[in-house]
Amino acid sequence: MSQDVLLPAIGPDEAPFWEYTRKGELRIQQCSGCERLRFPPRPMCPDCHSTDSHWTLVSGRGTVWSYVVPHPPLLPQFMPLAPYHVITVALDENPTIRLLGNLVEKAGDPINAIDPATIEIGMAVQVVFEAVNDEIHMPRWVRV
């Protein structure tokens, strides 16, 4: 199915995120100068201006901040799935870091399997990973 999915473009700033998801870990870039978590990843900390950073393991727990249910017209990769949903998850460690994702019963389920009417803002979720190919393991989310 890999040719049917929309894959992320990965530059040097993003590469560590995807290296860690391949190991089943959700890690967020953290400033080595002042320990501020930042997202999306980028070279400089806006607080202390350090360009040193590391990738810190987070719990993978969060809450649904918002969601949408896209309907056609869509890109061809998503047409067969419509209507599906996209959620935004605020991480427990820092709720201003909100990862996009999809709610599933278990990793590997299609993103239209869950009835969007059962999604609630504030719902607790936990990250899981779906290997869409050898390189890209996409974070998805299950209810806690």
Added chain:
Amino acid sequence: MKDATAIVGIAESKFSKNLEASECQLASEVIIAALAEAGLKPSDVDGMASYTMETTSEVDIAKNMGAGDINFFGQVGYGGGAGPGCVGLIAMAVATGQCEVGVAWRSRKRGSGQRPWAANDQVTVGASWTRPWGLLRPADEIGMLTRRYMHEYGATREHLCNVAMSVRKHANNNPNAIMYERKMTRDDYMNARWISEPLCLFDNCLETDGALACVVVSAERAKDCPQTPVYIHSVSQGLPPQHQTMTNYWNEDPLRGPAWCCADGLYKTSDIKPEDIKVAQLYDAFSPLIILSLEGYGFCERGEGAAFTEDGGIEVGGRLPVNTSGGGLSEAYVHGFNLINENVRQMRGTSCNQVEGADTCIVTAGEGVPTSAMILRR
């Protein structure tokens, strides 16, 4: 800057789903027409400002219109965030003496051209945190903020419907509006197909081919022009801290977007405050952007934007008439330049939905992107 320059000419093409002329031709035609309205010649023009998204360069426009020496040219970025910023840029050039007769314009064939989000099915690095999970289009990106807004403040689809219907009513009085003859009922809205829940078809702007232009000169020179001068009182752009264009999800308060930042800049140099403003053109690529802009530009408190639309609040005769030509939702979607020209008509007293006694107005660009706004007065 304050009142140092004025808009003295405006023009627009026909608005349609499909115009035959090229974007270059449409731009050239509206610039010539706006100059004619201002009593000026193409050879008088020495300044040009446009959107970075223009497909035609100043070089080609200048060649087509037969311009002489151009001493100032510049562009403003971020699509629908650019409009008042473009006019502000040329006004600044006129006010500082870098040019004397400036034109600003937008020409776009969005109706017959491709949808930008569908232009390719690859993902750029910038979109890598959203698109792979299916958040593909502007409607999805703004839908995400809208759902959160509804959750935080108790707004409902009834409020979004108020916006769509109010703007549509204005378009129904404007023969140039694409939706001139198309009435909309609450049932029409509630039964419309979804685009990205919570947004339905009528929460989305039109897809239009069209072009518009305006001419800016000094307040002094404006006295010699045939049209009532419309003075540029205050202009600002807005790029708040930790902003992300369209997918503004990664800061403390995503629902407090660029409008708030832009409003601070706008009112800082303005003698005209929100309570003095008689009519507003608020950028409406999506209906919820009007609600957010009402809050951001100080017409109500945070969370009150939805209720502001109740009981005809944003219609002519209401608390603050908004998008009196039909806006992007029902007149034409040309990256908001039609909002600029409509405010000029309001100040001249020639709008199809003239607000009685309107002598001050605001026009804003897109909430959700690095934006701009300006206050005009008679």
